[in-house]
Amino acid sequence: xxxxxxxxxxxxxxxxxxxxxxxxxxxxxxxxxxxxxxxxxxxxxxxxxxxxxxxxxxxxxxxxxxxxxxxxxxxxxxxxxxxxxxxxxxxxxxxxxxxxxxxxxxxxxxxxxxxxxxxxxxxxxxxxxxxxxxxxxxxxxxxxxxxxxxxxxxxxxxxxxxxxxxxxxxxxxxxxxxxxxxxxxxxxxxxxxxxxxxxxxxxxxxxxxxxxxxxxxxxxxxxxxxxxxxxxxxxxxxxxxxxxxxxxxxxxxxxxxxxxxxxxxxxxxxxxxxxxxxxxxxxxxxxxxxxxxxxxxxxxxxxxxxxxxxxxxxxxxxxxxxxxxxxxxxxxxxxxxxxxxxxxxxxxxxxxxxxxxxxxxxxxxxxxxxxxxxxxxxxxxxxxxxxxxxxxxxxxxxxxxxxxxxxxxxxxxxxxxxxxxxxxxxxxxxxxxxxxxx
Amino acid sequence: xxxxxxxxxxxxxxxxxxxxxxxxxxxxxxxxxxxxxxxxxxxxxxxxxxxxxxxxxxxxxxxxxxxxxxxxxxxxxxxxxxxxxxxxxxxxxxxxxx
Numbered sequence: 379x380x381x382x383x384x385x386x387x388x389x390x391x392x393x394x395x396x397x398x399x400x401x402x403x404x405x406x407x408x409x410x411x412x413x414x415x416x417x418x419x420x421x422x423x424x425x426x427x428x429x430x431x432x433x434x435x436x437x438x439x440x441x442x443x444x445x446x447x448x449x450x451x452x453x454x455x456x457x458x459x460x461x462x463x464x465x466x467x468x469x470x471x472x473x474x475x476x477x478x479x480x481x482x483x484x485x486x487x488x489x490x491x492x493x494x495x496x497x498x499x500x501x502x503x504x505x506x507x508x509x510x511x512x513x514x515x516x517x518x519x520x521x522x523x524x525x526x527x528x529x530x531x532x533x534x535x536x537x538x539x540x541x542x543x544x545x546x547x548x549x550x551x552x553x554x555x556x557x558x559x560x561x562x563x564x565x566x567x568x569x570x571x572x573x574x575x576x577x578x579x580x581x582x583x584x585x586x587x588x589x590x591x592x593x594x595x596x597x598x599x600x601x602x603x604x605x606x607x608x609x610x611x612x613x614x615x616x617x618x619x620x621x622x623x624x625x626x627x628x629x630x631x632x633x634x635x636x637x638x639x640x641x642x643x644x645x646x647x648x649x650x651x652x653x654x655x656x657x658x659x660x661x662x663x664x665x666x667x668x669x670x671x672x673x674x675x676x677x678x679x680x681x682x683x684x685x686x687x688x689x690x691x692x693x694x695x696x697x698x699x700x701x702x703x704x705x706x707x708x709x710x711x712x713x714x715x716x717x718x719x720x721x722x723x724x725x726x727x728x729x730x731x732x733x734x735x736x737x738x739x740x741x742x743x744x745x746x747x748x749x750x751x752x753x754x755x756x757x758x759x760x761x762x763x764x765x766x767x768x769x770x771x772x773x774x775x776x777x778x779x780x781x782x783x784x785x786x787x788x789x790x791x792x793x794x795x796x797x798x799x800x801x802x803x804x805x806x807x808x809x810x811x812x813x814x815x816x
Numbered sequence: 817x818x819x820x821x822x823x824x825x826x827x828x829x830x831x832x833x834x835x836x837x838x839x840x841x842x843x844x845x846x847x848x849x850x851x852x853x854x855x856x857x858x859x860x861x862x863x864x865x866x867x868x869x870x871x872x873x874x875x876x877x878x879x880x881x882x883x884x885x886x887x888x889x890x891x892x893x894x895x896x897x898x899x900x901x902x903x904x905x906x907x908x909x910x911x912x913x914x
Contacts (some may be wrong), residue, residue, distance in 0.1 A: 392911035423859035546825035619829035
């Protein structure tokens with residue numbers, strides 16, 4: 379799109395056929411509905427040159443005409459007057475929906491994919507007003523902008539729009555400042571990525587107790603109203619405020635992700651953690667309340683305890699089981715956290731993070747062969763970006779770090795029924811003050 | 817009463833205005849022209865575009881093709897490459913998007 383519109387070069391974009399709806403939609407919302415596009419079969423990845431030549435010699439998966447005929451026409455067939463006409467079109471969403479019965483409205487929300495498939499609380503004016511009363515912020519104040527993917531336009535949303543989605547999720551008004559802080563991150567919990575990512579939210583500070591969040595037994599499960607509905611609200615506000623999360627159109631996750639139902643939302647167990655709270659590590663005072671947002675949650679590894687004899691090998695094994703493109707966040711029961719101190723002497727989180735960075739290694743040849751490393755890291759390395767360019771100089775059998783040190787994190791949560799702990803592959807985005815949204 | 821009508825708020829955010837962008841004029845012919853095959857460096861797109869290049873060599877030898885990987889990942893703008901294509905090329909085929 380950039381080459382065509384900004385540089386004036388006639389262009390044809392070639393895609394695989396699973397992406398027909400999404401790429402046409404992206405072209406339209408970028409003001410280029412007439413963009414010439416050609417569709418070959420999915421997948422391209424992993425196919426031999428011979429197999430891909432068959433794609434080139436074969437038929438466009440949409441029109442049925444020869445692929446290269448479509449390509450040549452796309453570069454040489456003049457646009458019609460209608461295609462060249464410069465048009466602006468305004469898009470908007472109303473504040474209120476037409477009045478209807480509760481049953482019909484529930485059906486409308488479900489049919490429009492404004493829900494997560496589970497029953498919602500209908501956002502009446504009274505319920506939304508009660509939610510809005512929990513913040514001093516004005517209903518029409520802009521909270522942020524969000525989009526499902528890099529290629530789509532960002533949609534804007536106000537305090538009232540966030541409140542609507544908080545009501546739908548079943549959240550209580552006292553949770554609203556936490557939900558507003560999450561919304562202010564601008565990080566979507568409904569990314570369109572084919573990799574089926576979810577988000578994770580860690581809540582710190584006095585607000586955890588103020589709204590009755592769970593940091594103990596079952597904190598990451600469906601056993602606490604605040605944890606459950608704040609995380610659900612994050613998902614609903616993401617899909618509705620960013621302009622949708624519709625499979626095949628604005629959501630392309632091949633397998634989907636159950637974490638997306640409430641986006642792994644919990645409070646850190648600061649009282650039982652041997653280390654400073656996560657938000658304090660990121661510049662807040664212990665008396666501040668804050669939410670930390672992570673994205674890209676897909677992979678999880680777990681084990682029980684930190685064993686005396688082979689704990690180093692066990693941890694390395696877990697790390698080697700993760701995809702090296704997405705860094706690890708250690709989610710430790712308080713007992714496991716103290717065991718890491720007993721075994722490794724990690725009296726600070728930072729010392730444990732240093733150890734993880736130093737020990738999460740794999741041969742360079744294996745590292746560079748990972749598909750996601752090829753897609754997202756290798757091009758940057760060849761462009762000279764450090765530290766990846768340096769890794770590219772390593773011999774194939776040289777052990778190189780899988781992750782950047784600053785991308786590794788540690789959070790403590792759990793009820794000390796046993797020292798279970800896990801590694802979540804995810805990317806830390808930011809920590810936002812809750813107090814500023816009260 | 818379930819049959820009573822109620823009013824609720826629309827849960828969607830506010831989309832931006834879309835301004836249609838002008839598309840580049842098409843070429844009369846590709847003969848004697850240079851077509852850039854722009855590799856977005858994603859999921860073996862290089863292997864695919866080299867087959868497109870082979871097709872041109874066999875079927876339209878009067879068209880000069882240049883295989884050009886983008887400088888970094890597809891998420892980053894690449895003005896150096898786009899400028900090169902504008903200066904030295906007449907058309908572009910970008911692939912493979914998925």
